[in-house]
Every structure is written in C-alpha cells, then in structure tokens.
Amino acid sequence: MTTTGTVDLRAYLGHVELPNPVLTASGCAGMGRELAQFADLTRLGAFATRSITMAPRAGRPTPRMAETPSGLLNSVGLQGPGIEAFLEEELPWLAGHGVRTIVSIGGGSVAEFAALARRLADATGVTAIEVNLSCPNIEDRGRLFARDGSSAAEVVAAVRGATRYDVPVIAKLAPDVADVVAVARSCVDGGADALSMINTPQGMAIDVDAMRPALAAGSGGLSGPAVRPLAVRCVWQVHAALPGVPIIGMGGVLTGRDALELILAGACAVAVGTALFHDPNACPRILRELEDLLHERGFDRLADAVGLAHRPVLRNDLKESSL
Amino acid sequence: MAVTPVQVTGTVLTIRRVDAYHALTVVAPAVADRFRPGHFVTVSTGGPATATLTRRAFAVHDVKPDYGGTVEFVFTVRGAGTSWLAARRARDTLDLVGPLGRPFPLPRDPCRCVLVGSEYGSASLFALADVLQGRGCRIDFVLGAASADRVFGALRARRIGETTTLTTEDGSLGMRGQVADVLAGVIADTRADVVYACGPRDMLRAVTAVAIELDIPAQVSVEEAMACGTGLCMTCVLPVIGDDGVTRMVRACAEGPVFRGERVRFEDVGTIPFDALGAPRGLGGMG
Numbered sequence: 176m177t178t179t180g181t182v183d184l185r186a187y188l189g190h191v192e193l194p195n196p197v198l199t200a201s202g203c204a205g206m207g208r209e210l211a212q213f214a215d216l217t218r219l220g221a222f223a224t225r226s227i228t229m230a231p232r233a234g235r236p237t238p239r240m241a242e243t244p245s246g247l248l249n250s251v252g253l254q255g256p257g258i259e260a261f262l263e264e265e266l267p268w269l270a271g272h273g274v275r276t277i278v279s280i281g282g283g284s285v286a287e288f289a290a291l292a293r294r295l296a297d298a299t300g301v302t303a304i305e306v307n308l309s310c311p312n313i314e315d316r317g318r319l320f321a322r323d324g325s326s327a328a329e330v331v332a333a334v335r336g337a338t339r340y341d342v343p344v345i346a347k348l349a350p351d352v353a354d355v356v357a358v359a360r361s362c363v364d365g366g367a368d369a370l371s372m373i374n375t376p377q378g379m380a381i382d383v384d385a386m387r388p389a390l391a392a393g394s395g396g397l398s399g400p401a402v403r404p405l406a407v408r409c410v411w412q413v414h415a416a417l418p419g420v421p422i423i424g425m426g427g428v429l430t431g432r433d434a435l436e437l438i439l440a441g442a443c444a445v446a447v448g449t450a451l452f453h454d455p456n457a458c459p460r461i462l463r464e465l466e467d468l469l470h471e472r473g474f475d476r477l478a479d480a481v482g483l484a485h486r487p488v489l490r491n492d493l494k495e496s497s498l
Numbered sequence: 499m500a501v502t503p504v505q506v507t508g509t510v511l512t513i514r515r516v517d518a519y520h521a522l523t524v525v526a527p528a529v530a531d532r533f534r535p536g537h538f539v540t541v542s543t544g545g546p547a548t549a550t551l552t553r554r555a556f557a558v559h560d561v562k563p564d565y566g567g568t569v570e571f572v573f574t575v576r577g578a579g580t581s582w583l584a585a586r587r588a589r590d591t592l593d594l595v596g597p598l599g600r601p602f603p604l605p606r607d608p609c610r611c612v613l614v615g616s617e618y619g620s621a622s623l624f625a626l627a628d629v630l631q632g633r634g635c636r637i638d639f640v641l642g643a644a645s646a647d648r649v650f651g652a653l654r655a656r657r658i659g660e661t662t663t664l665t666t667e668d669g670s671l672g673m674r675g676q677v678a679d680v681l682a683g684v685i686a687d688t689r690a691d692v693v694y695a696c697g698p699r700d701m702l703r704a705v706t707a708v709a710i711e712l713d714i715p716a717q718v719s720v721e722e723a724m725a726c727g728t729g730l731c732m733t734c735v736l737p738v739i740g741d742d743g744v745t746r747m748v749r750a751c752a753e754g755p756v757f758r759g760e761r762v763r764f765e766d767v768g769t770i771p772f773d774a775l776g777a778p779r780g781l782g783g784m785g
C-alpha cells in the first residue's frame with residue numbers, strides 16, 4: 176500500500192518552508208554530485224554541505240576512520256577547498272540543479288565565522304546557514320565553541336548580523352558538553368533561528384593487534400546508531416526547555432522509525448549522515464518509511480507529531496487505547 | 499566520463515574456494531553492464547540489521563553475460579565482514595553498489611604491457627588483460643604472494659600472457675622474493691611500454707620505483723580504508739600530485755583507485771605533507 180501524498184510533511188526552519196523533513200547531515204554527502212548519482216537531491220528537504228572554511232584545508236592524516244559497534248569514528252578534520260572554491264564551483268552547481276542548500280560554516284574565531292557569513296551574504300542558492308560550533312576557538316586555547324555558551328552566542332550573533340534577514344541561521348550543537356540546554360539557550364539569545372543536534376561526540380578506538388590508536392589523530396567523532404540515544408536525549412531536553420525553537424535532529428538515523436523517534440522527542444526535521452555511507456539511497460527511503468509510519472498512526476500533518484512524546488499521557492487516551 | 503554506479507540487490511550464484519581465497523559470483527546485470535577493468539564494488543555485510551555499517555570494497559575480478567550479467571570478486575577473510583561474506587551460499591542476496599572508481603586507462607595504440615599483481619590484487623588484472631589483448635597489446639604477467647596458495651590466477655596468466663613470472667616470499671612457487679625484485683628484468687626482456695599494478699601499498703611503491711627507474715609509466719590501483727566508497731566521507735584520502743604540480747589529499751574511491759604511480763606520494767601516505775594544498779600551518783586542528 177502506498178500512502179504517498181496523504182500526510183502533510185512540510186517542515187519549517189524559521190520562515191523557510193521545506194517540502195519534507197529529511198535532510199543530509201553536514202560532511203556526509205560530499206559536494207552533492209556524488210549523491211546525485213543515486214538519489215534526486217531536489218527531493219531532499221535540504222542538502223547540507225560539509226563545513227566550509229575560509230582557507231583550503233587538507234584535513235587530518237589517515238587512517239581517518241574506524242568502524243565501531245553500530246558506529247563510525249572519523250577524524251576527517253574539515254577537509255575542503257575553502258570558501259572561494261566553494262562559491263565558484265560547488266554552490267553554483269547545487270543552485271543550478273535547484274537543490275535547497277544549507278551551507279555549513281566552520282571557523283577558528285568569531286571574526287572568521289563573520290567573514291564566512293559575509294562572503295555568503297550575496298551568494299545565490301543559500302537556503303540557510305548552519306554554524307558548526309564543534310570547532311576549536313583559537314582565541315580560547317582551542318576550546319570548542321560548542322562547549323562554551325557565551326562564545327557560541329558571540330559566533331551566532333556575528334553570523335546572524337552578517338546574514339540576510341530571510342536566511343535562517345542554524346546553530347549546530349555538540350552532545351558532549353556539561354549542559355546542552357544552556358548552550359542552546361545562549362545560541363537562541365544570540366539570534367539563532369533554529370538549532371541542529373547532535374554533532375559527533377569524541378570517541379576513541381585502539382587497534383589491539385597493532386596496539387596503537389586506530390585513528391592517526393588518536394580520537395575522532397563518533398556517529399551512527401551508537402550515538403542515537405545521545406541525540407534523542409539532547410533533542411528531548413532542548414525541546415522541553417525551548418519548545419518554540421525549530422530543531423533539526425540527527426545522530427544515527429538509519430530508518431523512518433529512527434527519524435520518528437527524534438521527531439517525537441521534539442525535532443521538526445531530521446538529518447541523515449552515516450547512513451548515507453551504508454545506503455546511498457537512504458534519504459528517499461527514510462522519507463517513505465516516515466510517511467508510512469505517520470499515516471499508520473493517523474497523523475495528517477508531520478507538525479502534529481513534533482515533540483508529541485512530551486505530552487502527558489491522559490487517562491482518556493489510556494482508556495481508548497485499551498479498548 | 500565516469501560511469502554512474504547503481505545500488506542493487508543481487509542473488510549469489512556461486513561461492514567457491516580458490517586456494518587461499520573465496521570467489522563470489524553474484525547476479526547484477528546493471529553493475530556488469532557498466533563495468534570496466536579496474537572498477538570495484540562495495541558490499542553491505544552482516545544482513546539488514548547489521549552493526550557493521552561501513553561497506554566492504556572489493557575489486558571486480560570478472561563480469562560474465564550469464565543470467566543477464568554477473569559480477570565476481572575474490573577475497574580473503576580478514577574480519578567480521580569478510581567472514582560473513584564467506585558464509586554466503588548460492589541464492590542468498592547481497593546489497594551491492596558499483597561499479598565504482600576510476601578504471602585503468604587504456605593505451606590508444608597497441609603496446610607492450612606488464613601486469614603486476616600481488617596476493618588478491620592479481621584478480622583485477624585479468625579483465626584488463628582481455629581488453630588490452632583485444633586492442634592488440636602484448637601482455638606479460640608478474641604475480642606474487644607470500645606463499646604458493648596465495649598467488650592468485652597463475653594458470654590463467656600462463657594461458658593468456660606471453661610470459662608469466664611468479665614470485666613467493668617463502669620460495670614455494672616461482673622465484674623467491676617479491677614481484678618488484680623481478681620486475682626490472684621482465685620490463686627489460688619484454689621491452690615493456692607500461693606497467694599496470696594492483697596489490698598492497700608497499701608493493702605498489704616498489705613497483706612504481708622500478709617503473710620510474712626504467713622511465714616507463716605505471717598505472718597502480720591503491721587500497722585505502724574506505725567508509726563509503728562513493729566519494730561522500732573523505733576518509734580514504736592519500737597525497738597525490740596533480741597536473742599542476744600541487745599535492746592534494748585526494749579520494750582513493752573517487753579520483754582513484756587507479757593513479758599514475760609516480761603521482762602518488764607513497765612515502766607520505768598517512769601524513770599531511772607540509773606542501774599539500776591546505777596543509778596546517780602552525781596552529782592546526784579543527785573539527
């Protein structure tokens with residue numbers, strides 16, 4: 176049975192309407208062209224670029240990846256060609272193909288984030304800007320912006336100030352922080368129109384045959400289903416504290432069920448990362464599965480499911496369901 | 499133009515032991531149709547609810563027109579993924595993506611080619627040999643491994659090559675030593691114009707050094723750890739010198755796996771060379 180078209184799947188990031196809630200996660204979908212060989216990018220809710228930096232970056236040495244139970248450790252280190260090459264070669268391709276594009280940016284200082292936002296301000300084809308706060312602040316001995324509410328807020332305010340009013344600014348949060356709600360609140364106070372979570376928490380694996388760390392960089396970011404409970408918890412806590420703020424949930428989404436879990440926790444959209452490495456057709460499949468699940472549960476609109484798990488269970492509901 | 503890969507569910511036709519290896523043939527017409535020598539495929543291992551999420555990469559050994567098109571690859575059991583694959587049986591299904599990567603470039607005119615393979619790396623050379631012979635090229639093989647049971651394809655090489663030189667490290671078959679030790683002699687004897695090679699990194703480095711010494715081009719197929727195989731993740735990079743002389747960290751799965759040997763900075767694999775585009779200057783480390 177097909178249910179296509181029976182559920183209103185629109186999702187909103189601030190004032191921007193997305194036709195559906197399934198996005199790609201930053202750094203997991205290449206430049207777009209690679210994924211376009213498998214799936215139609217215009218059918219995505221939006222495509223997120225890897226984090227774009229000011230200068231070209233060669234990234235970290237290899238090995239950069241290690242498989243862990245239901246997860247993946249990576250230490251790519253934001254390899255990319257820099258913003259000029261991105262604006263010349265990558266963004267025009269995405270815009271030319273009608274792909275709604277969330278441009279992720281990564282910098283080492285507030286000034287660098289602001290400069291990146293200014294370079295993007297007059298570019299065509301930017302649906303939203305996502306601020307990757309899991310970058311070390313070179314002015315604070317390399318402490319991640321995501322671990323410090325006030326510097327995170329400064330970055331968000333600087334990017335918001337340099338960005339056109341109709342382009343939402345999304346702050347991307349890390350889960351391995353003392354108080355994710357406090358950082359989220361600081362970002363919203365700084366002007367973030369939406370939040371995305373989670374970025375990869377730091378993990379490590381040791382190759383017991385070589386008796387050395389599996390990654391050349393030592394530690395790396397953990398992704399995949401192994402981190403999904405962390406993502407659900409972060410989305411849950413932030414949605415409870417800031418129910419009006421749109422959240423893009425991500426972390427280990429492999430199926431429509433996983434997407435629905437994050438939506439019930441409070442996400443209005445979900446992003447798919449590591450799953451794309453396993454199944455390049457994951458996004459359209461997850462969207463189909465999600466739509467079927469919503470339909471089966473009697474939802475006409477995705478929006479009605481957002482954060483639903485927070486609603487207290489009413490005695491009436493219990494009675495009806497036990498009939 | 500690169501071919502467009504596809505994701506298919508294929509049915510296993512046969513799986514058999516070939517000396518130390520397993521050869522698995524799967525029905526996948528859409529992959530077989532697009533195949534060119536040097537392509538690889540990736541396989542999802544562990545079943546639908548797998549906890550091993552990264553796909554395993556294998557060079558394509560052969561494609562055949564049977565059942566609309568079959569793809570065969572040859573593998574050695576290493577860890578969880580390849581153990582699972584070795585337990586597949588006829589009529590099981592496999593989730594396959596391919597063909598992937600940049601295939602071996604072919605010479606415009608007939609020429610003399612030495613094909614060098616080590617361990618299961620030899621597997622990808624036979625489809626190449628067929629195409630080269632079809633273009634009137636002379637083929638000579640140099641195949642090697644640690645021991646006789648790990649030399650793949652010696653019989654087939656003897657059948658189609660002008661000459662076949664075998665090496666084993668334990669001396670159980672052919673000459674004692676490694677393929678690169680005998681390569682200079684074979685190139686001289688056959689007056690070869692080009693070398694094609696597939697095998698472990700150290701072997702490719704040694705083969706490239708011989709080819710540079712004798713001033714002929716080498717096309718080498720590298721094997722780097724890959725999380726996706728489709729160009730999405732940037733984990734499979736190695737330092738390669740571009741046409742403009744600039745070293746970049748390029749993806750083995752997308753820009754490779756076949757590279758001009760002398761362009762690959764084998765000595766620097768596992769590092770970011772200081773002169774690579776975007777190499778860290780002083781304060782590094784982000785993400």
Ligand SMILES: Cc1cc2nc3c(=O)[nH]c(=O)nc-3n(C[C@H](O)[C@H](O)[C@H](O)COP(=O)(O)OP(=O)(O)OC[C@H]3O[C@@H](n4cnc5c(N)ncnc54)[C@H](O)[C@@H]3O)c2cc1C
Pocket residue numbers: 242538552553554555556557558571572573574575576577578579580581618619621720721722723724725755
């Ligand atoms: C382009 C290419 C072609 C290949 N062709 C062949 C072939 O024809 N025959 C063959 O036997 N093997 C081939 N390999 C190597 C093969 O992919 C690995 O042996 C296999 O991934 C090991 O998986 P595992 O689960 O058994 O081992 P594990 O060690 O449990 O794997 C753990 C992780 O490391 C990765 N990994 C481990 N070893 C390698 C390796 N040598 N190369 C790349 N990734 C690795 C796995 O993909 C997985 O993500 C090729 C690799 C590449 C990149």
Ligand SMILES: Cc1cc2nc3c(=O)[nH]c(=O)nc-3n(C[C@H](O)[C@H](O)[C@H](O)COP(=O)(O)O)c2cc1C
Pocket residue numbers: 200201202203225226247249251253279307347372373374375396397398399400402425426427428446447448449450731732785
């Ligand atoms: C290989 C890889 C590269 C990534 N690169 C980035 C990046 O450039 N910027 C960013 O904000 N997040 C990056 N991430 C994090 C993902 O966007 C996502 O937040 C995280 O992986 C959790 O989702 P997943 O489990 O679906 O992968 C990367 C993740 C992986 C696995």
Ligand code: FES
Pocket residue numbers: 723724725726727728729730731732733734735749750751752
């Ligand atoms: S393996 Fe993912 S980019 Fe090459």
